[in-house]
Amino acid sequence: MARVGMTAERLTTAAAELADEVGFENVTVSALARRFGVKDASLYSHIRNAQELRVRVALLALAELADRAADAVAGRSGKQALVAFANAYRDYAKRHPGRYAAGQLRLDAETAAASAGRRHTEMTRAILRGYEVPESEQVHAVRLLHSAFHGYVSLERSGGFDHSGEIESSWDRLLDVLDTTLRHWPA
Amino acid sequence: MARVGMTAERLTTAAAELADEVGFENVTVSALARRFGVKDASLYSHIRNAQELRVRVALLALAELADRAADAVAGRSGKQALVAFANAYRDYAKRHPGRYAAGQLRLDAETAAASAGRRHTEMTRAILRGYEVPESEQVHAVRLLHSAFHGYVSLERSGGFDHSGEIESSWDRLLDVLDTTLRHWPA
DNA sequence: TAGGTTTCCTAGAGGCATTAGGCAAATGAC
DNA sequence: GTCATTTGCCTAATGCCTCTAGGAAACCTA
Numbered sequence: 001m002a003r004v005g006m007t008a009e010r011l012t013t014a015a016a017e018l019a020d021e022v023g024f025e026n027v028t029v030s031a032l033a034r035r036f037g038v039k040d041a042s043l044y045s046h047i048r049n050a051q052e053l054r055v056r057v058a059l060l061a062l063a064e065l066a067d068r069a070a071d072a073v074a075g076r077s078g079k080q081a082l083v084a085f086a087n088a089y090r091d092y093a094k095r096h097p098g099r100y101a102a103g104q105l106r107l108d109a110e111t112a113a114a115s116a117g118r119r120h121t122e123m124t125r126a127i128l129r130g131y132e133v134p135e136s137e138q139v140h141a142v143r144l145l146h147s148a149f150h151g152y153v154s155l156e157r158s159g160g161f162d163h164s165g166e167i168e169s170s171w172d173r174l175l176d177v178l179d180t181t182l183r184h185w186p187a
Numbered sequence: 188m189a190r191v192g193m194t195a196e197r198l199t200t201a202a203a204e205l206a207d208e209v210g211f212e213n214v215t216v217s218a219l220a221r222r223f224g225v226k227d228a229s230l231y232s233h234i235r236n237a238q239e240l241r242v243r244v245a246l247l248a249l250a251e252l253a254d255r256a257a258d259a260v261a262g263r264s265g266k267q268a269l270v271a272f273a274n275a276y277r278d279y280a281k282r283h284p285g286r287y288a289a290g291q292l293r294l295d296a297e298t299a300a301a302s303a304g305r306r307h308t309e310m311t312r313a314i315l316r317g318y319e320v321p322e323s324e325q326v327h328a329v330r331l332l333h334s335a336f337h338g339y340v341s342l343e344r345s346g347g348f349d350h351s352g353e354i355e356s357s358w359d360r361l362l363d364v365l366d367t368t369l370r371h372w373p374a
Numbered sequence: 375t376a377g378g379t380t381t382c383c384t385a386g387a388g389g390c391a392t393t394a395g396g397c398a399a400a401t402g403a404c
Numbered sequence: 405g406t407c408a409t410t411t412g413c414c415t416a417a418t419g420c421c422t423c424t425a426g427g428a429a430a431c432c433t434a
Contacts, residue, residue, distance in 0.1 A: 100236025
């Protein structure tokens with residue numbers, strides 16, 4: 001039986017692509033096997049189980065998002081950096097809905113610690129350098145920003161904003177308001 | 188064959204309870220059938236399919252959350268109302284993780300319009316009465332609040348805050364900051 | 375080339391979702 | 405109470421998904 005050259009990395013990449021096409025929840029060992037023209041059982045030479053596949057896609061998504069955000073933020077500071085980061089974040093979610101969803105997977109502590117997730121935090125801290133948020137408040141400011149971005153994108157994706165339109169202007173206003181809030185961080 | 192008295196409502200309630208126990212994604216027709224001591228196929232006398240079951244649990248969760256929030260907000264205004272609403276929201280998510288997850292299900296436009304989702308929006312608008320956010324900006328302010336609350340709860344649930352502690356103080360600061368932001372809503 | 379390792383397959387088991395038809399309980403009409 | 409109709413549960417079956425174990429062939433190394 002000729003080998004098709006599957007590797008865990010190839011499977012992961014294909015699963016990520018499939019996630020964007022059919023939704024992360026519909027990425028299955030069976031669907032992936034069909035994509036490679038092999039039988040389901042063949043995949044277990046490369047991945048332990050379906051959960052490992054999901055975790056791999058999640059890690060890939062977190063890394064991609066961090067790269068995109070880093071590119072967008074490079075050379076910018078203050079409001080420009082904030083807006084660039086936020087737009088990279090939302091843009092990624094819109095272009096790669098399945099990967100974005102994968103990035104929300106709950107990971108075990110060890111895996112999470114090794115993921116690109118901490119790069120997101122570091123980048124956000126770097127953005128805060130353009131503002132005068134006290135050191136003791138930085139963890140709170142980081143969480144406010146991540147909550148607002150993720151919350152907006154999440155509600156947008158689940159249709160929470162479908163009835164009232166103005167989605168783009170709400171996003172722009174959100175960024176304005178957050179910028180102002182950071183510039184006048186309350187004591 | 189004696190009847191166990193299943194109805195769509197009873198199935199929905201049981202599914203919601205099961206969601207909180209094992210996670211919304213693990214609520215299946217099979218698991219529910221086991222809970223009632225009947226065979227899987229018997230449930231189809233009462234529900235059309237698994238998707239209908241999920242939608243029903245989603246609607247139940249949205250309604251419960253709206254009731255909780257309404258109770259919490261009653262008789263309060265300004266920052267107190269904001270904090271009460273937000274705390275009801277997060278509290279519900281913590282006590283009923285499975286139901287909360289169900290509430291995020293993407294619904295078709297008709298179902299969404301008939302759901303308790305709009306009550307959330309109305310309540311938030313009522314909270315804004317305690318602030319001087321211009322009418323034209325209210326949709327943006329509502330979305331900022333919902334994004335922040337949902338984002339925080341969501342990231343908390345998926346372990347995004349596990350590495351740095353201070354989760355309660357970050358929440359309290361978030362509410363302070365949002366209150367201040369509303370009081371000085373930027374033009 | 376020989377031998378060891380790895381990858382693909384088959385077979386199978388168990389879980390999940392759903393349909394169709396049968397039988398008995400429950401309900402409604404007289 | 406009797407009878408007809410409706411409804412709810414079951415069985416049987418189909419198809420999809422996940423995963424294990426063992427076998428055959430491809431691949432790699434010495």
